[in-house]
Amino acid sequence: xVFSVAYHFLHDRDLAEEVAQDVxxxxxxxxxxxxxxxxxxxxxxxxxxxxxxDAARRRTRxxxxxxxxxxxxxxxxxxxxxxxxxLLRKLIATLPEGPRMAMVLRYQEDLxxxxxxxxxxxxxxxxxxxxxxxxxxLREKLARRGVGEx
Amino acid sequence: xxxxxxxxxxxxxxxxxxxxxxxxxxxxxxxxxVVTMPRRWVAAAAAVIVLAGAxxxxxxxxxxETKEQLMLAMRITGGKLNRVQMQVSGTRQ
Numbered sequence: 001x002v003f004s005v006a007y008h009f010l011h012d013r014d015l016a017e018e019v020a021q022d023v024x025x026x027x028x029x030x031x032x033x034x035x036x037x038x039x040x041x042x043x044x045x046x047x048x049x050x051x052x053x054d055a056a057r058r059r060t061r062x063x064x065x066x067x068x069x070x071x072x073x074x075x076x077x078x079x080x081x082x083x084x085x086x087l088l089r090k091l092i093a094t095l096p097e098g099p100r101m102a103m104v105l106r107y108q109e110d111l112x113x114x115x116x117x118x119x120x121x122x123x124x125x126x127x128x129x130x131x132x133x134x135x136x137x138l139r140e141k142l143a144r145r146g147v148g149e150x
Numbered sequence: 151x152x153x154x155x156x157x158x159x160x161x162x163x164x165x166x167x168x169x170x171x172x173x174x175x176x177x178x179x180x181x182x183x184v185v186t187m188p189r190r191w192v193a194a195a196a197a198v199i200v201l202a203g204a205x206x207x208x209x210x211x212x213x214x215e216t217k218e219q220l221m222l223a224m225r226i227t228g229g230k231l232n233r234v235q236m237q238v239s240g241t242r243q
Contacts, residue, residue, distance in 0.1 A: 003171070004164040017167050021175050028179045085161035092162070107155065108162035139154060 001041075001109065002048040008104045009052045011093040015059070019051045026051075045109070045119050049101060056097055084147065091138055098122070102130040 002023050006016035026047055027040070034040045092103055098120075105116045113131065117124040151159075 001164070003167040007165045008162050013168070017171060020167060020171070021178060024175045025178055025182055028182065081157075084157055088158060088161040092158075103158070104162060107158040108164065110159070135154060138158075142154070 002044050004108060005045070005048045005104055006052045006055070008089065008092070008108055009097075009101055010056060010059075011089070015055055016052075019048070019055050023047050023051055042119075045105075046121075049105070049119050053097055053101065087142075087145075087147075088138070091141055092134075095134055095137070098126070099130040099134045102127050103134050106131055 003016055003020040006019040006023075007013060010016050010019070023044060027034070027044060030043075034043060092100055095103065101120060102116055105111045105119060106113075111119065113127045114124055117127045120127070
């Protein structure tokens with residue numbers, strides 16, 4: 001979960017591994033404060049979110065994602081199509097950090113908006129707005145590329 | 151959940167770190183332990199020494215106060231005894 005959140009947020013395997021290692025070492029230093037496995041899970045998620053955002057801010061430029069480099073699917077593919085999956089990952093990587101993290105937590109971790117608000121330490125309304133706007137933006141970008149509803 | 155959300159769930163499936171990641175983290179954690187544990191012990195020992203020193207200083211301070219109070223009491227008592235002795239001597243004469 002820790003590596004995966006960092007990876008989908010940063011779109012950079014090496015940096016995601018650095019972040020994940022940092023998060024696990026931080027847990028190791030704070031083991032005495034962990035009360036239960038559930039507490040450890042929440043703690044790891046929160047710290048992974050914070051450290052991923054910090055790493056993205058430290059990085060001088062946005063992830064090197066150029067939408068022009070992504071091959072366009074000619075027709076609407078079946079669910080789980082690798083090309084559409086890659087296109088979606090790259091589109092998500094172009095989102096600003098708040099909406100991007102909200103989308104990763106929503107669709108990778110399957111968290112509901114209130115859990116996302118807690119993990120990101122932001123208001124629930126902001127989370128809902130991030131998700132709705134991001135979905136609308138993705139639909140628009142996909143439609144422009146000829147990928148629409150079934 | 152509509153088609154886009156289903157696609158997003160599929161696209162953002164969990165990824166695993168590269169092989170050897172766990173070993174690298176475990177190695178770093180062992181190194182971290184070597185670095186941090188003595189500092190913790192040093193901090194704990196320093197705290198014990200400071201507390202013990204503070205306790206000793208407090209006891210010394212209280213001892214000094216008690217000694218001064220005792221000396222004062224003895225001076226007062228001595229003065230009173232002198233006066234009583236002088237009165238007794240005057241009465242006899």
